[in-house]
Amino acid sequence: MHPSLPFITVALCTHNHADRLERTLKTLAELHPTEQPWEMLVIDNGSTDGTPLLLADNGWHPAGIAVRVVREERLGLSNARNRALREARGEYLLFMDDDETPDPDWLCAYERAMQEWRPDALGGRIEVFFEDGVRPPWLQDELLGFLGKLDHGAARWLDAPGTPIFGGNFAFRRSVFGTIGDFDARLGRMGKANIGGEDTEIYRRLLAHGCRVRWVPEAIIHHRIQTPKLRRGYFLDLHFRQGRSEGAAKRGSGRRIPPPYLFAQWLRAVGRAVGRRLGSGADQSLRLEMNAAYFCGFLLGWIRDRG
Structure with a gap:
């Protein structure tokens, strides 16, 4: 790695979630320092609320970390992630969502796994946190995975279609996209359209190309659920x-x-x-x-x- 380049690019894609995004950005200051440099890349996916104004205020920038904000007008989470592929400078590209709180050791856990195993892709544990209300009685445990909860147990290599990594907490060696291609722009949330599947689709593509995918359970992120909005x-x-x-x-x-x-x-x-x-x-x-x-x-x- 060139000494002037970051080892990891943390990419956060956001669209019209200024209220959630503000809380997420504040948590970045609580991350433990890494051994190698990293950069923060925020992709504003055509937001029309207060997101551009929020991002323009550099008060949220983590101390000593290079931060860039890029606007992608083509609506769609996959379009935003593909823009991140073009903009990132790190050897590894780590994605998070705008309604998440990372564990303080989240980034360091990924860095350790990247340095030790040199995988093509990685995924981490996602916990669900009901931040402002009581969990509805109809929300059975088997449904939490559809809210992002993910836990594959102990650290290991993932090589089966039934053990995907989720978009709220996964990382890739940036060069691997030259082999497997970009995110499928037909999949993934598009504005208010509730479309998914882009993360599991690209995981299966990784496996089809023989890529090495590492499960990192110590890289924990908490998906914040706004309980009154659960339907x-x-x-x-x-x-x-x-x-x-x-x-x-x-x-x-x-x-x-x-x-x-x-x-x-x-x-x-x-x-x-x-x-x-x-x-x-x-x-x-x-x-x-x-x-x-x-x-x-x-x-x-x-x-x-x-x-």
């Missing part, structure tokens, strides 16, 4: 949109009429959801309702969209 509809919409995207991709340029087995899957999913809700109540049925929403989206994407 069942968020989870249903997330799965409907995911299904629609995957349905369109699966059909490709084929016939618009879905194969019969998809209708059978849809009917079974809807039947199970209705049965659980009638039998056990709404607090116990959301996971099955999410499956039904997914198949509804999948069928619609197959019929109406083109992959």
